[in-house]
Amino acid sequence: MHSSVEEKAVKCIRCGFCLDACPTFRLTGNEADSPRGRIYLMRSVAENVIPLDQDVMKHIDACLGCRACETACPSGVQYASILEEFRTEIEERGQRPGLQRFARRQLLNTLTNPRLFSATLKAAQVLGGSNGHQRYMPSFAAEMLTGSASAPVTLPAVPEKVSVGTLPEINPAIGEKRATVAMLAGCVMRVLYHDTNEATVRVLQQNGCEVLVPRSAGCCGALHVHNGYLEDARQRARTLLDALESVEMDAFIVNSAGCGSTLKEYGDLLADDSLYAERARRFAAKVRDISEYLMELGLRPPKGSLNLRVAYHDACHLAHGQKITAPPRKMLQSIPGLELVDLPESDTCCGSAGIYNLTQPTMAKKLQQRKIDFILETGAAVIATGNPGCLAWIHQGLKERGSAITVRHPIELLDEAYRA
Numbered sequence: 001m002h003s004s005v006e007e008k009a010v011k012c013i014r015c016g017f018c019l020d021a022c023p024t025f026r027l028t029g030n031e032a033d034s035p036r037g038r039i040y041l042m043r044s045v046a047e048n049v050i051p052l053d054q055d056v057m058k059h060i061d062a063c064l065g066c067r068a069c070e071t072a073c074p075s076g077v078q079y080a081s082i083l084e085e086f087r088t089e090i091e092e093r094g095q096r097p098g099l100q101r102f103a104r105r106q107l108l109n110t111l112t113n114p115r116l117f118s119a120t121l122k123a124a125q126v127l128g129g130s131n132g133h134q135r136y137m138p139s140f141a142a143e144m145l146t147g148s149a150s151a152p153v154t155l156p157a158v159p160e161k162v163s164v165g166t167l168p169e170i171n172p173a174i175g176e177k178r179a180t181v182a183m184l185a186g187c188v189m190r191v192l193y194h195d196t197n198e199a200t201v202r203v204l205q206q207n208g209c210e211v212l213v214p215r216s217a218g219c220c221g222a223l224h225v226h227n228g229y230l231e232d233a234r235q236r237a238r239t240l241l242d243a244l245e246s247v248e249m250d251a252f253i254v255n256s257a258g259c260g261s262t263l264k265e266y267g268d269l270l271a272d273d274s275l276y277a278e279r280a281r282r283f284a285a286k287v288r289d290i291s292e293y294l295m296e297l298g299l300r301p302p303k304g305s306l307n308l309r310v311a312y313h314d315a316c317h318l319a320h321g322q323k324i325t326a327p328p329r330k331m332l333q334s335i336p337g338l339e340l341v342d343l344p345e346s347d348t349c350c351g352s353a354g355i356y357n358l359t360q361p362t363m364a365k366k367l368q369q370r371k372i373d374f375i376l377e378t379g380a381a382v383i384a385t386g387n388p389g390c391l392a393w394i395h396q397g398l399k400e401r402g403s404a405i406t407v408r409h410p411i412e413l414l415d416e417a418y419r420a
């Protein structure tokens with residue numbers, strides 16, 4: 001076992017402050033489903049005290065990777081980093097049954113290849129079993145992925161018509177030019193939320209930014225980092241850095257929380273790569289979430305008003321991964337007429353968590369339902385959130401409950417206010 005799991009795990013003083021923050025512990029009450037319990041398990045495996053068996057894997061697989069425990073931890077334990085290395089060990093040791101291993105890898109490769117993802121979604125819309133608004137993954141695929149035939153896998157809500165969106169490579173600033181930025185179009189974002197990407201470009205232009213979207217810049221590797229494929233992720237990071245090498249920019253803008261969190265940690269991801277470590281560190285220092293960047297730059301307030309009651313859900317990789325909670329709220333509050341209302345447990349995971357809603361359907365559904373209950377209490381017409389997984393999963397939960405509440409990325413609301 002990689003010694004850095006041990007090194008990082010010893011920082012845990014077992015105080016238990018993280019337990020209440022952990023969504024899976026709150027659901028099961030089982031210490032092995034808590035951050036402290038998982039750290040203890042991972043450390044025990046690393047020190048060869050216990051074997052890496054199916055029981056250990058069950059509790060590690062059940063972790064959302066939401067990083068709420070990092071926010072709660074007084075000892076500065078880098079939980080996500082321990083988890084990512086441990087998950088990589090699981091995949092590299094080939095502990096998983098062959099079919100499940102194959103299905104997980106195929107899923108990640110599909111999600112991060114826009115053309116393949118788009119084609120797969122079209123096929124899934126035909127093949128996936130449907131019960132009213134609810135669509136299910138075909139049972140053979142669900143069984144391969146989860147290793148169990150028991151729980152149906154609900155598919156997140158996606159647009160009826162999917163395609164691969166492409167943004168112009170150069171988008172000039174509107175008014176006095178204040179900065180040149182580059183932007184990540186992403187993989188899932190290009191297929192499911194191209195409108196959000198377009199809105200992001202327009203808002204940046206409105207704020208005096210020239211926006212570059214290099215076509216050669218592809219997947220950032222976030223899903224691979226989070227699911228135990230660190231080497232794969234490193235290769236994707238190197239390819240992205242190469243694609244951006246000659247791009248002069250003041251900042252690199254991201255509108256997907258999961259991607260932003262990984263991009264900001266490229267310095268750590270490539271720390272042992274003598275050729276890329278320094279470049280990765282320099283690049284990571286330029287990465288900004290769209291809300292964070294607009295607040296730093298000084299947002300040009302929109303003049304159009306939106307008379308809407310909006311509740312904001314904190315995506316885990318924004319609130320806990322990047323510690324960004326105020327900027328998206330300030331962005332929304334800058335819109336005349338918009339009323340921002342509190343969402344209870346707004347920074348608790350909705351259960352989407354990358355591919356978690358597909359690999360751990362039972363737990364994901366419980367978390368989704370809890371989130372929807374809180375959303376319905378707010379009386380909001382719109383729920384705003386800055387991550388594709390949350391957008392699709394919360395949308396699915398609301399549809400299933402027959403709710404007319406819409407789910408939007410905050411940047412789309414700001415864009416609408418500029419255009420109103």
Ligand code: SF4
Pocket residue numbers: 011012013014015016017018019035036039069072073074075076077
């Ligand atoms: S809060 Fe931090 S130090 Fe305390 S048990 Fe949790 S991970 Fe360990």
Ligand code: SF4
Pocket residue numbers: 021022023024025033034035038062063064065066067068069070079
């Ligand atoms: S990452 Fe989230 S689910 Fe996993 S142990 Fe930490 S708080 Fe719990």
